Amino acid sequence: EAGVTQFPSHSVIEKGQTVTLRCDPISGHDNLYWYRRVMGKEIKFLLHFVKESKQDESGMPNNRFLAERTGGTYSTLKVQPAELEDSGVYFCASSHRGGNQPQHFGDGTRLSIL
């Protein structure tokens, strides 16, 4: 099966601009997660979709971040306006419905804010 795919792989934008990241989960996976790794630190949770519904968005840092998953397939994460501290690697992961299912990660989007 195809893995989790993320686009773009890299993005370099200036402070104040807008960027949209996309994640295509593994087909049939109801659960979709966004995580972020900043400055070589730990991977931190941002939010969790079950199909098209936001199950948990407790990790979203502020209202400059907007995630959507229309139709319950792919998801987008928009940062508007971008700030310097938003730089990092944004990972998407997906898993099957049900408890304790393994989360499979994409390659991530490396976001650099200048």
Place this chain on the structure above:
Amino acid sequence: GENVEQHPSTLSVQEGDSAVIKCTYSDSASNYFPWYKQELGKRPQLIIDIRSNVGEKKDQRIAVTLNKTAKHFSLHITETQPEDSAVYFCAASRGFQKLVFGTGTRLLVSP
């Protein structure tokens, strides 16, 4: 909320030696504990996981142990090889909820 601590932050071993990475968690309701390996510039890759109803799990040279009472779990890699060099992350979660990660261990295996 859940907090996961991971030690050591860096670990250097000679090829053929064993490597052990330890994690502790704070939320007694956590019941799923995966380990991920991340090579430079690549995706975190699940290498082994354990559920709270099991004390130990093995897969070839990799094993994980879980002590629910003490709330800690460990990754054991035997007969290490240079290709085992990577950053290893432990994580904890409840069911299908978010993963809470440790800070990572950079493992270097020297030939």
